[in-house]
Amino acid sequence: MSRSRGTPRNPHRRAFGRARSVSPPPITGKESPVEILERMFPAYVGRQERTAFELMRRSIEERYAVFLTLSGAMTPAGLHQSCLIPLLERGLIDCITTTGANLYHDAHRALGHRIREIRPDAGDLLLREARIIRIYDLGFDEKVLLDTDRFFSALLLEDEFQRRMTTAELHWRLGRRMAAIEEALGVEQPSLLATAYRKGVPIFVGAVQDGSIFLNVVKLKALYGDDFRLDVDVAADVYEMAALQHHCAAGLGKKLAIWILGGGVPKNYTLQGEPMLGQILDVDTDGFDIDVQFCVDPVDNGALSSCPAGEGHTWGKVSPEGVERSVYVHCDVTAVFPWITHALLSLPRMKKPALKLWSKRKAALAALDEEVARRRTALARTTKDARTE
Numbered sequence: 183m184s185r186s187r188g189t190p191r192n193p194h195r196r197a198f199g200r201a202r203s204v205s206p207p208p209i210t211g212k213e214s215p216v217e218i219l220e221r222m223f224p225a226y227v228g229r230q231e232r233t234a235f236e237l238m239r240r241s242i243e244e245r246y247a248v249f250l251t252l253s254g255a256m257t258p259a260g261l262h263q264s265c266l267i268p269l270l271e272r273g274l275i276d277c278i279t280t281t282g283a284n285l286y287h288d289a290h291r292a293l294g295h296r297i298r299e300i301r302p303d304a305g306d307l308l309l310r311e312a313r314i315i316r317i318y319d320l321g322f323d324e325k326v327l328l329d330t331d332r333f334f335s336a337l338l339l340e341d342e343f344q345r346r347m348t349t350a351e352l353h354w355r356l357g358r359r360m361a362a363i364e365e366a367l368g369v370e371q372p373s374l375l376a377t378a379y380r381k382g383v384p385i386f387v388g389a390v391q392d393g394s395i396f397l398n399v400v401k402l403k404a405l406y407g408d409d410f411r412l413d414v415d416v417a418a419d420v421y422e423m424a425a426l427q428h429h430c431a432a433g434l435g436k437k438l439a440i441w442i443l444g445g446g447v448p449k450n451y452t453l454q455g456e457p458m459l460g461q462i463l464d465v466d467t468d469g470f471d472i473d474v475q476f477c478v479d480p481v482d483n484g485a486l487s488s489c490p491a492g493e494g495h496t497w498g499k500v501s502p503e504g505v506e507r508s509v510y511v512h513c514d515v516t517a518v519f520p521w522i523t524h525a526l527l528s529l530p531r532m533k534k535p536a537l538k539l540w541s542k543r544k545a546a547l548a549a550l551d552e553e554v555a556r557r558r559t560a561l562a563r564t565t566k567d568a569r570t571e
Contacts (some may be wrong), residue, residue: 239441248432253444273536282393382538388451429546439472445487473508
């Protein structure tokens with residue numbers, strides 16, 4: 183008789199026999215958030231959430247270097263106040279990449295302005311007449327923008343900004359000024375910029391010109407010409423991100439985790455540090471070892487915002503282990519991430535020593551410079567025009 187289905191030699195059968203049984207107990211209302219996630223989320227997007235929680239917990243317990251990316255209008259929605267700042271306070275995030283818009287809108291509340299809930303169908307023509315700015319179901323007075331523009335223009339004219347720098351340095355200096363202002367004003371809920379400064383967490387913006395902080399840089403350049411000397415060095419910015427990742431892995435002996443909220447430029451800007459090292463500079467690297475993403479985009483259209491870890495592995499962005507330690511949670515970030523944060527922070531051991539990567543920046547750059555110098559002759563050959571050979 184031929185082997186029937188269920189043969190013990192079939193690897194799928196053996197794996198199936200070891201798989202977790204789907205039999206969640208009745209919810210009583212007395213469960214902790216961790217118990218709910220671990221026991222009541224057995225399938226579909228719920229299981230994706232559970233897996234994300236497990237991977238994030240693992241990256242904390244095993245002391246990974248955690249790189250977080252943030253896209254979409256998340257600071258207007260208050261996600262930095264509810265989730266990111268508490269995570270930063272616990273030392274759980276070591277580096278951030280976001281959009282210029284998120285950092286600009288981050289300042290509104292620190293300046294005493296309010297963002298209010300509105301109806302998304304309230305009528306945009308009437309809202310414009312009333313000088314109310316809308317972000318889907320959030321609204322704020324146009325004066326908020328004008329005041330924030332004046333605020334950043336005044337800061338950027340200060341002497342410490344009259345130099346060439348990376349986005350990480352720009353936002354560290356802005357964060358230092360924000361922290362001082364918040365302390366002087368007695369602000370109870372700090373900004374993301376100020377908190378990252380206090381915790382030594384670098385903030386990168388991969389498309390810095392796509393945000394209103396930089397629009398004020400453009401204004402100041404138009405007004406003052408060469409007397410306004412702030413200049414963002416984008417090549418040094420990319421190199422610095424790669425240097426920090428190299429330092430975490432080679433210098434500190436850390437595995438790398440990436441937590442992706444949304445997609446967009448922040449996602450790729452962080453992940454591209456790995457091919458920058460391995461493909462462009464020929465420096466040994468393995469890629470990110472844990473990859474967790476919360477995003478509403480479909481995975482099947484080739485967009486970089488939604489590409490899974492396996493696809494990233496083919497580019498050298500994610501390690502072989504990272505392909506297995508990955509999950510794409512198909513959801514709206516604002517609907518799921520607060521719940522995950524609550525579950526993580528409900529565990530008393532969810533802390534890790536802060537890496538304070540800002541203070542390690544010079545050492546990281548020096549280490550990568552040394553690696554590049556060691557390969558200079560070989561790298562120079564890659565710059566020759568193939569037509570001359």
